[in-house]
Amino acid sequence: MPPIQAYLFDLDGTLIDSLADIAKSVNRMLEARGHPRRELELFRKMVGDGMDKLVERALPNHSRDAETIKAGVAEYRSNYESQWQESTRPYEGVIELLQCLKNRGLKLGVISNKAHRFTVPMTEYFFGKSLFDVILGARPEIPNKPAPNAAHEVAAIWGISTSSIAYVGDSGIDMDFARNSGMRAIGVCWGFRGEKELRDHGADLLITHPSELTT
Numbered sequence: 001m002p003p004i005q006a007y008l009f010d011l012d013g014t015l016i017d018s019l020a021d022i023a024k025s026v027n028r029m030l031e032a033r034g035h036p037r038r039e040l041e042l043f044r045k046m047v048g049d050g051m052d053k054l055v056e057r058a059l060p061n062h063s064r065d066a067e068t069i070k071a072g073v074a075e076y077r078s079n080y081e082s083q084w085q086e087s088t089r090p091y092e093g094v095i096e097l098l099q100c101l102k103n104r105g106l107k108l109g110v111i112s113n114k115a116h117r118f119t120v121p122m123t124e125y126f127f128g129k130s131l132f133d134v135i136l137g138a139r140p141e142i143p144n145k146p147a148p149n150a151a152h153e154v155a156a157i158w159g160i161s162t163s164s165i166a167y168v169g170d171s172g173i174d175m176d177f178a179r180n181s182g183m184r185a186i187g188v189c190w191g192f193r194g195e196k197e198l199r200d201h202g203a204d205l206l207i208t209h210p211s212e213l214t215t
Contacts, residue, residue: 006107010169013191020087025079044192093210100214109134148181172201
């Protein structure tokens with residue numbers, strides 16, 4: 001394997017703990033529609049595939065038609081725009097990790113299935129505008145992870161092979177994304193999903209604290 005020249009990161013559950021604000025925004029939508037709230041821990045399995053899937057999973061089975069999902073996504077998006085800063089914070093040690101990698105001359109980026117309109121401002125809000133060389137969220141013209149398109153897009157921008165990039169994430173989707181695109185798959189055990197899912201989806205390396213990437 002060639003040496004790692006760049007690191008790409010998932011956002012939610014990897015760089016930031018955003019679960020409470022996501023859950024609150026979805027539950028506001030559910031309550032407004034007369035549906036029961038979902039417990040916070042259930043959202044660990046709901047997130048990761050984009051807003052449409054998140055809302056679909058949160059809605060009761062009898063209310064998962066396309067029109068209701070579309071309206072629910074719009075309501076969730078509006079709720080989330082006003083409160084994504086309330087409880088969300090970077091995980092302990094993440095900022096130090098990113099700065100260390102940057103100081104070593106490595107390229108850094110974010111690829112998330114969170115909508116691009118949230119991914120960019122949230123990443124810049126929590127980490128500033130100088131740490132990451134590229135920040136990409138979900139966009140209609142690019143298939144979401146685990147499809148490899150976004151990884152190949154970034155590799156082309158950087159002029160390097162995906163085999164020289166490590167992807168760091170907290171879910172099976174992230175590990176599949178890394179493997180599908182030829183990147184090395186690094187799973188973080190502090191995120192939303194847990195060690196078993198990461199192993200089952202072929203993580204090349206598991207870490208329990210950000211500092212392990214710099215040693």
